[in-house]
Amino acid sequence: MELIKDKEFGGERPLFGTHDLQLENVIIRAGESAIKECSNIIATNCRFEGNYPFWHVHGFTIDRCFFDVGGRSALWYSDHLKMKDTRIDAPKMFREMSDIEMENVEMNDADEVFWRCNDLHIKNLKLHGGTYPFMFSNNIYIDGLESDSKYVFQYVKNVELHNAKITTKDAFWEVENVTVYDSELNGEYLGWHSRNLRLVNCHITGEQPLCYAHDLVLENCTFGADCDRAFEYSSVQATINSPISGVKNPATGCITAESYGEIIIDENIKAPADCELKLWDDTTCFDQ
Template identity: 85%
Template sequence: MKLIKDTQFGGERPLFASHDLHLDHVTILAGESAIKECSNIVATNCRFEGNYPFWHVHGFTIDRCFFDVGGRSALWYSDHLKMTDTRIDAPKMFREMTDIEIENVEMTDADEVFWRCKNLDIKNLKLHGGTYPFMFSSHIRIDGLESDSKYVFQYVKDVELRNARITTKDAFWEVENVTIYDSELNGEYLGWHSRNLRLVNCHITGEQPLCYAHDLVLENCTFGPDCDRAFEYSSVRATVKGAIGGVKNPRTGSITAESYGEIIIDGNIKAPGDCELKLWDECTCFSD
């Protein structure tokens, strides 16, 4: 592997179609597509200021690097990436990629990141700002996520998420086969139109969570007091520790909690309309 160290490149495609390179303390200045159509690339302690540096790259490592705002859309149409201990200030990263391994990465403008990606293994990721991270991606494993981005995890499939703190709105819409463990989910309209969404030991806050869901499962979860009109038109099996602020027209299944706030079961409920609302101590049923 050829070592290139302590230098800088600018302009368009300075390292186009390179292979078997180790870049150390290299700066990619303003320009485009610096490392395009390359393979077996290692970048350590590098700074990326130009647009689109890693497109169509096959097999690469990025360690202790920095992507400046100008390095937008830096990682597209590539595969077999391992990224560690890196900070990214540019938006629109990770598109149409497969086989991504990430550890200890912070993204300060997470606008439209991780779109249409597959096979992601992520540890300790921080996402700040932006909208729609992980749109249309699948086969995702995450342990350790902190995010305040809006509309996270829309249209994703086959996801396992652990130890997350997510503050957002409209999260996990239209998802399929998603399991979330030991996490805090803060925001309005969580999990609408989901299929096979399972929450285990999670804390949920925000208005109207978990509506229009199919085969929804909650195990030992807790709800904030602002969670009203939950489970509307959902098929659900839920065990909740503590109170639920409000439940509205769950379609079928069962919900067990310590107490309930407002319960709305009215003529607008959808068939079969047989969801049981129970109390832990009395196993009292409120269904009509």
């Protein structure tokens, strides 16, 4: 493997088409496509300032690196990436990629990151700002996520998420086969139009959560006081270890909670209109 150490590159495609390359303390200055159409690349303690440095790269490691604001859209159409202890200040990262392993990464402009990616295994990720992270991505495992990005996890499939704190709006829309464990989900309109969304030991805040959901499951979750008009037109099995401020027209299933605030069951409810609302003492059932 060729070693390049303590050097700077700029301009157009300075390392285009190289293979079996190790970069240490290298700076990629302004320019485009510095490491395009490459394979078996290791970058350690490097700084990336130019656009599109890693496109069509197959098999690469990025360790203790920094992507400056100018290094936007840096990782596209690539696969078999291992990234660790890296900070990213540029937007639009990770597009049309597969087989990504990541640990201790912070992204400070998470606008449109992880779009149409497959097979992600992530530990300790921080996302700040931006919109629509993980759009249209599949087969995702994450343990440790902090995110204040808007519209996170839309149109994703086959996701397992642990130990997350997500503050957002419209999270988990149109998802399929998603399970979230031991997490805090803060924001409006959570999980609308989802299929097979399962929340385990989660705390949920924000108005009108979990509406139009199909085969929704909640286990040992708690709701904040602002969770009103929940479960509208949803098929749901839920155990809530707290009061629920409001429930509106759940379609079918069973909800068990500590207590209920406003219950709206009106002529607009959808068939089969047989969802049971129960209390934990199991002595009261609010039939429709």
